[in-house]
Amino acid sequence: MLSGFSPNELSSYLTIGAILFTLGLFTVLTRRNAISVLMGVELILNGANINYVAFSHFGSGNADGQIYAIFVIMLAAAEAAVGLAIVLAIFQIFHTIDVEAVETLRE
Amino acid sequence: MDLSTAVFYLVAIITVGSALMVAFSRNIIYSAFSLLGTFAGIAGIYVFLGADFVAGVQLLIYVGGILVLILFAVMLTHRITDVQITNRAAGRIPALIITGVFIYLLIQTIRETSWVKVKEVVFQPTTAKIGDLFLDSYLLPFELASLVLLAALIGAVVISRKEIKE
Amino acid sequence: MDNPIQTDYLRWIVFLPLIGAIINGLLGAKIQKSMGKGAISFIACAPVVIAFGLSLVALFTLKGLNPESRFLIDRLYTWISLGSLQVDMAFAVDPLSTVMILVVTGIGGLIHIYATGYMHDDKAFWRFFAYLNLFTAAMLTLVLGDSLLLMFVGWEGVGLCSYALIGFWYQDHNNARAGNKAFIVNRVGDFGFVLGMFLLFWSLDAQGHGTLTFREIAKWASTLQGQTIWGLPVVMVATLFLFVGATGKSAQIPLHVWLPDAMAGPTPVSALIHAATMVTAGVYMIARLGFLFAMAPETLHVVAVIAAATALFAATIAITQNDIKKVLAYSTVSQLGYMFLAVGVGAYAQGVFHLVTHAFFKACLFLGAGSVIHAMGGEQDMTKMGGLRKHLPRTFITYLLATLALTGFPGTAGFFSKDGILEEAYARGGMGLWLAGLCGAGLTAFYMWRQVFMTFFGECRADEHTKHHLHESPPVMTWPLVILALGAFPVGILGLPAFLGHHRFVEWLEPVFGHGHGEAAHLSHETALLLTVISVVVALAGLGLAYLMYYRQTLSPERFSALAGGLFYRLSYNKYYVDEIYQAIFVNGTLLLARIGALFDQYVVDGIVNGSASLTRFIAWLNGLFDAYVIDGIVNAVGNITFWVGNRVRRVQTGNINSYLYGILIAVVVAIIVKLRYWS
Numbered sequence: 027m028l029s030g031f032s033p034n035e036l037s038s039y040l041t042i043g044a045i046l047f048t049l050g051l052f053t054v055l056t057r058r059n060a061i062s063v064l065m066g067v068e069l070i071l072n073g074a075n076i077n078y079v080a081f082s083h084f085g086s087g088n089a090d091g092q093i094y095a096i097f098v099i100m101l102a103a104a105e106a107a108v109g110l111a112i113v114l115a116i117f118q119i120f121h122t123i124d125v126e127a128v129e130t131l132r133e
Numbered sequence: 134m135d136l137s138t139a140v141f142y143l144v145a146i147i148t149v150g151s152a153l154m155v156a157f158s159r160n161i162i163y164s165a166f167s168l169l170g171t172f173a174g175i176a177g178i179y180v181f182l183g184a185d186f187v188a189g190v191q192l193l194i195y196v197g198g199i200l201v202l203i204l205f206a207v208m209l210t211h212r213i214t215d216v217q218i219t220n221r222a223a224g225r226i227p228a229l230i231i232t233g234v235f236i237y238l239l240i241q242t243i244r245e246t247s248w249v250k251v252k253e254v255v256f257q258p259t260t261a262k263i264g265d266l267f268l269d270s271y272l273l274p275f276e277l278a279s280l281v282l283l284a285a286l287i288g289a290v291v292i293s294r295k296e297i298k299e
Numbered sequence: 300m301d302n303p304i305q306t307d308y309l310r311w312i313v314f315l316p317l318i319g320a321i322i323n324g325l326l327g328a329k330i331q332k333s334m335g336k337g338a339i340s341f342i343a344c345a346p347v348v349i350a351f352g353l354s355l356v357a358l359f360t361l362k363g364l365n366p367e368s369r370f371l372i373d374r375l376y377t378w379i380s381l382g383s384l385q386v387d388m389a390f391a392v393d394p395l396s397t398v399m400i401l402v403v404t405g406i407g408g409l410i411h412i413y414a415t416g417y418m419h420d421d422k423a424f425w426r427f428f429a430y431l432n433l434f435t436a437a438m439l440t441l442v443l444g445d446s447l448l449l450m451f452v453g454w455e456g457v458g459l460c461s462y463a464l465i466g467f468w469y470q471d472h473n474n475a476r477a478g479n480k481a482f483i484v485n486r487v488g489d490f491g492f493v494l495g496m497f498l499l500f501w502s503l504d505a506q507g508h509g510t511l512t513f514r515e516i517a518k519w520a521s522t523l524q525g526q527t528i529w530g531l532p533v534v535m536v537a538t539l540f541l542f543v544g545a546t547g548k549s550a551q552i553p554l555h556v557w558l559p560d561a562m563a564g565p566t567p568v569s570a571l572i573h574a575a576t577m578v579t580a581g582v583y584m585i586a587r588l589g590f591l592f593a594m595a596p597e598t599l600h601v602v603a604v605i606a607a608a609t610a611l612f613a614a615t616i617a618i619t620q621n622d623i624k625k626v627l628a629y630s631t632v633s634q635l636g637y638m639f640l641a642v643g644v645g646a647y648a649q650g651v652f653h654l655v656t657h658a659f660f661k662a663c664l665f666l667g668a669g670s671v672i673h674a675m676g677g678e679q680d681m682t683k684m685g686g687l688r689k690h691l692p693r694t695f696i697t698y699l700l701a702t703l704a705l706t707g708f709p710g711t712a713g714f715f716s717k718d719g720i721l722e723e724a725y726a727r728g729g730m731g732l733w734l735a736g737l738c739g740a741g742l743t744a745f746y747m748w749r750q751v752f753m754t755f756f757g758e759c760r761a762d763e764h765t766k767h768h769l770h771e772s773p774p775v776m777t778w779p780l781v782i783l784a785l786g787a788f789p790v791g792i793l794g795l796p797a798f799l800g801h802h803r804f805v806e807w808l809e810p811v812f813g814h815g816h817g818e819a820a821h822l823s824h825e826t827a828l829l830l831t832v833i834s835v836v837v838a839l840a841g842l843g844l845a846y847l848m849y850y851r852q853t854l855s856p857e858r859f860s861a862l863a864g865g866l867f868y869r870l871s872y873n874k875y876y877v878d879e880i881y882q883a884i885f886v887n888g889t890l891l892l893a894r895i896g897a898l899f900d901q902y903v904v905d906g907i908v909n910g911s912a913s914l915t916r917f918i919a920w921l922n923g924l925f926d927a928y929v930i931d932g933i934v935n936a937v938g939n940i941t942f943w944v945g946n947r948v949r950r951v952q953t954g955n956i957n958s959y960l961y962g963i964l965i966a967v968v969v970a971i972i973v974k975l976r977y978w979s
Contacts, residue, residue: 033141033181036250037243042145042178044239046171048232049152055228055960056156061206065155065168068199072175075191083182087251089262092184093271096263099187099194100278104285106199110206111289117210125957231964238971 039080047073060113060123064106071102141181148174165200165207172196186260304364309373309390312353312400313439315346320432327425336424340415343428347411347435351404357392358401369394372445379448383509384500391445391513394807398651399442399583402658406575407435409779413666414567416775417673427467427565434460438576442583447496447511450584454492454548457577458485464572465564477563484557488547495540499591502526502533517590524594538591538598545581549635551609556878558632562624566669569624574631574665575658582638582654586647593645603643603728607735610636612875614742618749619872622679623668626750630705631661633739637720640736646723648808653716656704656790660713663701663783670694670772670780671754681753683762688755690769693777695755697784702751704787706744707838712790718831725830733830737837744841752849 031038050069057063075095082091117123151170158164172195179188267275319342323330330338361369371392379386392400411431418427434457441453459482466478496511503509505526508519526533545551550558561573572578585592585602592599610633617629634657641650672679674691688695704713717740725733759766771777870876 031142031145032138034254036248038141038145039178039182040243041240042148044236044243045149046152046175048236048239049149049156051235051964052228052232053156055231055957055964056225059161061203061210062161062164065164065203068168068195069152069155069171072171072195075187076175076178079179079182079184079187083184084250084254085248087255089184089259089266092187092259092263093266095184095187096190097274097278099190101281103194103198104282106202107289108285108292110202111293113206114209114293123210227961231961231968234968235964238968238975242975 036080036084039076039084043073043076043080045073046070046076058124058126060116060125061110063125064109064113067109068102068106071098074098137181140177144174144177144181148178161207161211165204168203169196169200172200183254183256184259186263304360304368304371306360306371306373308353309357309371309392309443310375312350312357312404313390313436313443315350316432316439317436319343319346320429320436323425323432324429327429331425336415336419339425339428343432344408344411344415346432347404347408350435350439351401351408354397354400354404358397361392361394361397383504384511386446386448386511388449389445390440390443392443395583395586395651396442398655398808399579400439402579402655403435403438403442403576406658406662406783407438407571409782410567410571410575410662410666411435413570413669413776413779414565416773417567417669418565423467427464430460430463430467431567431571434464434572434577438580441580445512445514447499447513447516450587451492451496454544454580454584455489457572457580458482458489458548461485461561461572461577464568465561467564467568471563474563477557477560481557481561484554485547488544488554491540491543491547493544495537495542495544498528498533498537498540502528502537513587516588520590520594532595534591535595535597538588538595539601541584541588542598542602545584545639546605547581548584549578549581549639550632551581551636551639552605552612553877555609555613555632556881559625559628559874562622562628566624566665566672569628570662570665570669573628574661578631578635579638579654579658582635582642582650585639585642586651589642589647592642599643599645601643603640603724603732606636606639606643607724607732607739608636609633610640610739611735611742612636614739614746616871616874617746618742619868620746621681623671623681623684623750623754624665624679626681626746627661627664627668630664630743630747633743634661634705636739637717637736640724640728640732641720644723644727644732646720646727649716649719649723651808653720656712656716656787659783659786659790660701660704663697663780663787664705666776666780666783667694667698667701670776673772673776674769681750683760684754685757686755686759687769691755691771693771694780697777697780698755699751700784700787702747706747706841707740707834709835710788712787714835718834721834722827722830725826737834740834741837741841744838745845748842748845749849752845756850 031041046069050066050071050073053066053069054063057066075098078091078095078098080091082089082095085091113123120127148171151167151174154167155164155171158167172191176188176191176196179185179191322342323339327339330342357371360371372389373391374387374389376388377385378388411428414427414431418424421427437453437456437460439453441450441457444450444453462478462482464478465481466475469475469478499516500509500511502523503516503519506519506522508515508522510516510519520534523534528536543554547554558573558578562569564572592602613629613633613636617626617633620626620629634653638650638653638657641647641653670691671684671687671694674687674694675684678684700711704711707714707717721733721736721740724736759769873879
């Protein structure tokens with residue numbers, strides 16, 4: 027894997043993006059703290075962003091990919107704000123942010 | 134190995150290492166601060182990809198905004214007394230399996246696909262270009278994005294008001 | 300015989316009494332109420348008298364013809380036309396039937412007149428005469444019918460009327476039962492008649508000459524020679540069957556049992572039906588089919604033996620009976636035996652002659668007995684009578700004359716007819732038959748004179764009340780008695796034996812029976828005279844014995860009845876228990892069969908029906924179980940499975956975000972794999 031790992035190779039960037047994505051996924055799946063879950067979501071988004079920018083640089087040469095990345099960052103910010111607001115609200119109600127404890131939607 | 138490659142390696146290690154910390158750390162404060170490292174590392178990667186404006190935006194928003202927000206939230210919801218409990222992981226094994234499968238698939242895809250590459254990689258300042266694009270091709274998404282931000286703002290304020298407690 | 304003369308008045312001989320019967324039957328009650336019994340009497344008696352007149356016309360018409368062509372016929376219409384069976388509604392008259400219709404209408408007419416007096420206290424007067432007329436019509440049909448089938452119609456008709464008249468006073472159960480007995484026993488005989496008729500037709504048809512008309516049968520009878528059925532000659536079997544019918548109708552052994560019981564009917568009925576007419580139908584039938592019986596000597600032998608046995612058998616019973624009518628009933632059975640004896644030995648004419656003479660004096664005796672009963676206020680037991688000749692002089696005289704005739708006192712008609720039979724029996728039948736007849740004659744004399752002495756002579760043994768009521772019967776009842784009694788003598792002149800002159804009667808019947816059926820030509824005059832003397836002596840012996848026992852009372856009857864420990868007396872008095880034997884075997888046997896049938900029906904048939912019902916219920920119960928457990932089980936199981944699956948699946952809704960994510964992730968992974976591996 028390290029053989030082709032260089033800043034000039036597209037695949038290295040993609041690999042990093044994949045690793046981040048996967049770790050973010052892992053975080054989302056395993057963590058019980060709601061904020062940790064949000065952090066995992068950020069990781070996922072960042073992983074995807076790396077892909078965008080990498081393709082923009084290596085794949086097309088125009089800046090479209092970067093535009094997308096900016097949009098994503100923007101929306102991630104909005105989402106983080108709202109999400110954390112929700113988490114705070116849940117904390118106020120349930121006095122815990124353990125995702126497994128908040129199960130009023132359970133059958 | 135020349136300098137850029139070494140730096141690249143460093144940046145990569147920082148990013149992935151921080152991400153690992155985020156994923157596996159028991160202490161949520163540690164996770165949050167690792168996230169900082171991750172964001173920084175990603176900004177470095179953006180630089181290596183010639184996206185200077187994006188790197189700046191990343192640092193500004195993610196590190197300066199979102200990370201702070203997360204830290205605030207952690208602080209607000211953190212119970213100082215019981216540190217251990219807050220970040221226990223649940224169901225690690227199935228998650229590992231699934232994610233293992235996933236990463237494997239991704240790696241395979243990356244290696245086997247013959248990516249369409251541009252003939253020559255060009256490093257140039259992108260800010261002007263992005264500005265142009267925002268007001269030219271991507272004007273509509275730009276405006277809509279501002280609407281979304283407005284909605285998120287209002288929503289966040291509404292949700293987190295104290296009046297929820299009846 | 301081949302060219303019968305067509306007439307159209309013969310039908311009225313039958314139809315007039317029939318019309319009288321219909322009028323009295325349908326309207327009798329109203330007529331009796333509005334116009335009184337006199338009107339009924341007229342409606343009843345007039346047709347018979349007119350019929351008698353018409354019979355006389357027929358007689359003189361025949362007399363004016365050649366002996367070979369003495370045959371009148373009255374064809375009305377074709378009754379049955381079915382293939383080879385052609386039967387017309389036609390009445391025929393030849394010398395034989397002339398005799399019969401004269402007897403039926405003549406003596407019948409006198410009895411009708413007598414009955415208007417005898418029955419005049421009865422409320423159902425009209426019904427009696429309706430039946431009486433109907434009987435007369437049926438009897439005339441029997442005699443005048445020109446085919447076996449028409450004769451059978453009359454045969455059944457007289458049986459029916461006999462039943463109706465015997466059980467006329469049906470309010471008393473015993474009378475009804477007697478009527479039933481008569482009809483049922485007759486039925487047994489009728490069955491034989493029908494079988495004989497069928498066999499005859501069938502055999503004739505096999506030869507291509509199927510017919511039931513008497514003339515036709517006579518023409519083609521010879522074709523039956525040699526034909527057999529069941530290994531026996533057809534003629535013998537058919538005539539035996541026919542004879543069975545005759546025994547039923549004419550009360551010979553073994554079907555004689557109904558006649559004594561039939562005395563339960565009013566006395567005029569006994570006189571007409573059971574003395575003069577119906578019971579003689581059997582004799583007439585055999586005489587009519589004489590040519591057929593002549594072809595079956597075995598049957599004739601059977602006839603003669605049974606006849607002789609009956610004659611003796613009945614006479615032995617009559618000597619101990621105390622009921623005045625029962626004595627006469629058994630006497631009738633016995634005398635009928637004599638008639639059959641004559642026919643059985645081939646002396647048809649003699650048999651018919653005895654029929655005629657017997658009709659006269661037996662009717663007279665019965666009517667006389669009726670007069671006695673009427674005077675005694677209904678009493679029929681002779682032991683309670685006695686000395687009645689002072690109170691009932693005319694009845695006494697006629698009774699005396701009739702008894703003289705019946706017992707064969709020389710000079711009376713009975714003497715000539717009975718003696719004629721005995722002669723024939725001796726000549727053609729042999730010693731045995733003649734001896735039986737002779738003994739019977741002796742016993743006849745004994746019991747008749749016993750009756751006379753017990754009833755009319757000696758002290759009156761009736762109680763005071765009855766004695767006061769003793770009176771002679773009205774003229775309407777005594778005049779017929781006189782006529783009948785007087786008739787007993789001149790009729791005898793018709794039958795003078797050879798050594799005294801022409802036997803006119805036999806001569807008259809020659810066209811019917813052919814030559815040589817008359818006199819016992821091969822008997823020498825001396826033998827004939829000897830036989831006659833012997834029979835006279837026997838008759839006088841009987842008279843003497845009765846005189847000593849019942850008049851002088853020197854010989855006590857008890858000494859005789861005590862013979863053999865009273866066994867003979869008891870056997871005789873209880874009619875040899877024949878009725879009891881029949882009751883045990885036939886009646887109870889049939890009832891037993893009926894009961895077995897009922898049990899079979901109840902247990903087997905009903906058992907099967909109930910069993911199938913139970914089986915059906917059982918199957919239905921099984922069905923119910925099946926429905927409850929299997930069907931409902933399936934339905935319930937479906938519901939339960941749904942619940943169970945729902946329970947399990949419900950757990951997907953964990954409310955846990957992680958698990959949702961898992962779901963999504965797994966789905967995505969699977970989708971990617973599928974895309975990479977299986978799609979290009």
